[in-house]
Amino acid sequence: MADVITVPQVQPVQPALRFLRVIPGVLLLAAVGYAGKLLEQNVGGYAKAHHWTFPNIEYVLWAIVLGLLISNTVGVPEIFRTGVATYEFWLKAGIVLLGARFLLGDILKLGGVSLVLVAIEIVGSLAFMTFLGRLFKLKPKLTTLLAVGSAVCGVSAIIATKGAIEADDEDSSFSIAAILALGALALFTFPVIGHFLHLSDKAYGLWAGLGVDNTAEATAAGALYSDAAGKLAVLVKSTRNAMIGFVVLAYAIYWASKGQAQAVGNKVAFLWQKFPKFVLGFLLISLLATYHFFNKDQVGALANLSRWAFLLTFAGVGLRTNFSDMRKQGLRPFAVGAIGEIVIAAFTLGLVIGAQKLFHF
């Protein structure tokens, strides 16, 4: 009898089935996030009633810590994973809705300052990470991915660049693991340093937006400090995100010129494809709020909707962070990332303190 090789048939997943598959994970995000909110309300109240000295821990930190505990102890079962991965969706929807709390004039004023700082940060970070990658003899495309991840916007930038420069899956997993691990560390270190240096909400928000790579972690690191710092961190991070197309295009052209990636055809279409559309949504809602399309109560309702979306995001940040998975990715890219991040954090802190003295905020 002849050997028979059975090729599994790939069945397209129906949209309704795809929708059903995300429900368990979204419910888990909601449960973890809401538990964080309950802990914020009750632990503080309980400590106060018993005259204990206990710091006021915000729901942001509770949600992340609960997520981290689940992910690193019992793990996230397969059935929840698709839904947990939607935290990026909630993050972007939350940022768009947050636009209602910004007047366009503020965005132009703050955006102008942050645009200059973002440009300096991107050029400095790309140059330094490239130098570090060469010093540690990392593969050139891995160095590019780490540089883009640190300079622009974490995981999204790495994924966008991977496709454009035709990098290996292994290189992008290394870079993503390094950026996520360092983002998790930044969540806990940035607020401590900010309080230690008595940074104002504005200065800290600018720093978190400039220095933390992944948008979810930058949002959380800002919100952990204060509401005002969280708002500014989102604005600055969105400015950084808006630069993604230009940086990826530059690297795509560079690698194509070396014959190691496909040439970019229509550059405008390429920029549009890579441009984060949620930045446009954020500006549109802000424009509508500026011209009083929403009344005061409606702005309050939109701000609360944005908080609920962020609640799911913060739970997702904890749930998707698994330290043992990250350890498996190896030490060298992590070491390059860690040295790079420390230098970039110090560099951006210096930029912010300099800007604070110059612009008196």
Next chain:
Amino acid sequence: MSAEVVARKTESRWKLSLDTWAVVVALLLALLVRAGVFKHIPW
């Protein structure tokens, strides 16, 4: 061109990125709030 290929081409033309979906959902929610469907969102 087979019907399957045509269907796939049509599907990919209408496939929105995660980013775009997030914007669409957020704008829809904002319109519902503006229309008074959601009057109060508690926190």
